[in-house]
Amino acid sequence: MDYFFELFFSGLSKGSIYALIALGYTMVYGIIELINFAHGEIYMIGAFTALIISGILTILGFNKISILILATIGAVIYSSAYGFTVEKIAYKPLRGSSRLSPLISAIGMSIFLQNYVLLAQTPNFVSFPELIPEIKWLEPYSSFLGSTDFVIIVTTAIVLVLLTILIKFTKIGKAMRATAQNQVMAALVGVNVDKIISVTFIIGSGLAAIGGVLIGSHVGQINFYIGFIAGIKAFTAAVLGGIGSIPGAVLGGLVLGWTESFGTGYISSDYEDVFAFCLLVLILIFRPAGILGESTQQKV
Amino acid sequence: MKKIFVLIGALFLVLSLLTPGSCGDVIKIGVAGSHSGDLASYGLPTVNAVKLVADNYNKKGGLLGKKVEILTGDDQCKPELATNVATKMVSDGVVAVIGHICSGATKAALPIYKEAKIPVISPSATNPALTQSGQYPNFFRTIASDDAQAKLDVEFILNVLKAKKVAIIHDKGDYGKGFATYAKKFIKKDGRAKVVLFEGVTPGGVDYSAVVQKIKRKKPDVVVFGGYHPEASKIVSTMRKKGLKIPFISDDGVKDITFIKVAGKYAEDVYASGPKDISKNPLHIKAVEEHKKVFGSDPGAFFDNAYSAALALFNAIEKAGSTDYDKVTKALRTYYVDTPVGKIKFDKKGDAEGVGFSVYQVQNGKFVEIKF
Structure with a gap:
């Protein structure tokens, strides 16, 4: 039974x-x-x-907690700026064109950014410091759950709650929902659609940066290519849970994490990806919009 | 040191003046491999190496009093071209061949040389079957075969670590899985230990804790990993964080300074096999110096192996006193010769004894060679 829980928690942290x-x-x-x-x-x-900021702060002699907080804030601001700019450069001019054009533009942006970091930073793996301090009371359970795993799970839960509140109960959330339903109608009733889309990109990029800091400390190494593999898996998770749905993304991630973890534990890690994608195929056959996705009618 | 080389060089020059080469009578040595195309960089350093060694002999008055002549043959690492090259070499009357470079091309060419009774020494063909099948008594090589690393690591695990239960993890790639499969084969053959887990992981994953939990459950005495350092450092740090302190042993893909940099304190005590350190071998230093002097650049891939192959061949011809096939192959198997890759002679199957890998351990942030 211990083994079951070990796999359960490793799936939980991977899924988060x-x-x-x-x-x-x-x-x-x-x-x-x-x-x-x-x-x-x-x-x-x-x-x-986060790696660069934490390096500088370590040399300046800051303590661990403040390095973690400052590096995360720095990463969030910098990544948000990137997200904002990418949207303005690569997606906004294509708004209103066919759906394929921004998709191709997105792939191009992805290749560009990868190679930019490759040239500007390094093609090698670099060590990422353990920014998250050890949590004392977790030590007896370290075979189930490390402190980094714990922080990742808690962060994911907090982000889920905050996003839900933001979208359901705030004015900007209301505007977001309106924009999602129909951009022209939203603009007609006074929603600044451009601004809402920018805000969405800024929030999304900020979340990605938090992910970068936490996952970097979990894995202990980063290079210019980590975004691609993580992105594919996260995309799978989003589709699994129902793309467009906030709780769906979390549920999809967890289901994916558990499938891989139990598949590895009880059958074989050789087929880890096979289990994950078989599950995706099965779910899409029976629920084409994903687990929590709503099958929306074609907009007229 | 440099002065000595200059002196030796001057001596050679004087000697070559004293004995005007006995022209007309030559010993033809073939150098075959990829000299053009994608893989030219694997083959050309061998040509340079053999040229340097032959020049040295010619300056001294040649081999058995005859001038050494080099014939090159380009196979582009393609088996179908390799057979053409081999046929041409045979008809041109070479007495021995240094090459070919790629295992596939070598395999295709060998039967032709075997028929014509020509010894072949490859500096770079690592396919284990070339020697181990016993099909080619005319084949020798100055590089360790692909399974040599796994063999050494398994010996280390059984004799030094005295493990009874072994978990083998690999990255599903050609290199990593190949290494892991050989390791499994050798452990099974020996019988002193059991393989309790043999699994592949997906490279580039964000988290390997599930497979680490699985390792933990099987309670092995040692973990063998076949693959490269990014996965190795993730797995070994997850193992240590989960309180699994058993030895971790891996291959040349992990014996990389980046592994220590990335895994940090978790890299300590990890074992990894890698090629023997030849950087302090005076013959290696001398060969590199010669190359720089003659060709004006640093030597390329397999240069040391090719230089050693040429030295071993010429030495064997000298010791045999003739270019007769039986006598030369016997001499290759009998006499030790000092080369840039160490003091070598060839075993029954044609692999060079004394060439290959060592086990290293990370101690205080450095790879330290372990003798056993």
Whole structure:
């Protein structure tokens, strides 16, 4: 039974990692129905920013908690700026054109950002410091759950709650929902659609940066390519849960994490991805919109 | 040190003046491999190496009093071209061949040389079957075969770590899985230990804790990993964080300074096999110096192996006193010769004894060679 719980928790922390990135995917898709392939790259840039800031702060002699907080804030601001700019450069001019054009533009942006970091930083793996301090009371349970895993799970839960509140109960959330339903109608009733879309990208990119900091400290190494693989898995999680749905992204991430973890534990890790994608196929056959996705009618 | 080389060089020059080469009578040595195309960089350093060694001999008055002549053959690492090259070499009357470079091309060419009774020494063909199948008594190589690393690591696990239960993890790639499969084979053959887990992980994953939990459940005495350092450092740090302190042993893909940088304190005590350190071997230093002097650049891939192959071949011809096939192959298997890759002779199957890998351990942030 211990083994079951060990696998359960490793699936939970892995799933939370996927969920944290999937949230950004799903938010953008929910508003403008664009699969933002550059999202994984924003996550990677967040991790690099945090690495650089934490390096400087360590030399200056800051303590661990303040390094974690300052590095995260720095990464969030910097990545948000990237998300904002990417939207303005690559997606906004294509708004209103066919749905494929921004998709191609997103793939191009993703390739561009990867190679930009490759050239500007390094092609090698670099070590990422353990920014998250050890949590004392978790030590006896370290075989189930490390403190980094714990922080990732808690962060994902907090982000889920905050996003839900933001979208359901605030004015800007209302505007977001309006924009998602129909951009022209929303603009007619006085919603600044451009601003709402920018805000969505800024929030999504900020989340990616938080993910970059936490996952960087979990894995202990980063390079220019981490965004691609993480992005694919997070995208799968978002589709699994129902793309466009905030709780769906988290649920999708967790289901994916558990499938991989139990698949590895009880069958074989050789087929980890096979289990994950079989599950995706099965769910899409029976629920084409994903677990929590609403099958919306074609807009007229 | 440099002065000595200059002196030796001057001596050679004087000697070459004293004995005007006995022209007309030559010993032809073939150098075959990829000299053009994508893989030219694997083959050309071998040509340079053999040229340097042959020049040295020619300056001294040649081999058995005859001038050494080099014939090159370009196979572009393609088996179908390799057979053409081999046929041409045979008809041109070479007495021995240094090459070919790629395992596939070598395999295709070998039967032709075997028929014509020509010894072949490859500096770079690592496919284990080339020697181990016993099909090619005319084949020798100055590089360790692909399974040499796994063999060494398994010996280390059984004799030094004295493990009874072994977990083997690999990255599903050609290199990593190949290494892991050989390790499994050798452990099974020996019988002293059991393989309790043999699994592949997906490279680039964000988290390997599930597979680490699985390792923990099987309670092995040692974990063997086949693959490269990014996955190795993730797995070993997850193991240590989950309180699993058993030895971790891996391959040349992990014996990389980046592994220590990335895994940090978790890298300590990790074992990894890697090529023997030849950087302090005076013959290696001398060969590199010669190359720089003659060709004006640093030597490329397999240069040391090719230089050693040429030295071993010429030495064997000298010791045999003739270019007769039986005598030369016997001499190759009998006499030790000092080369840039160490003091070598060839075993029954044609692999060079004394060439290959060592086990290293990370101690205080450095790879330290372990003798056993």
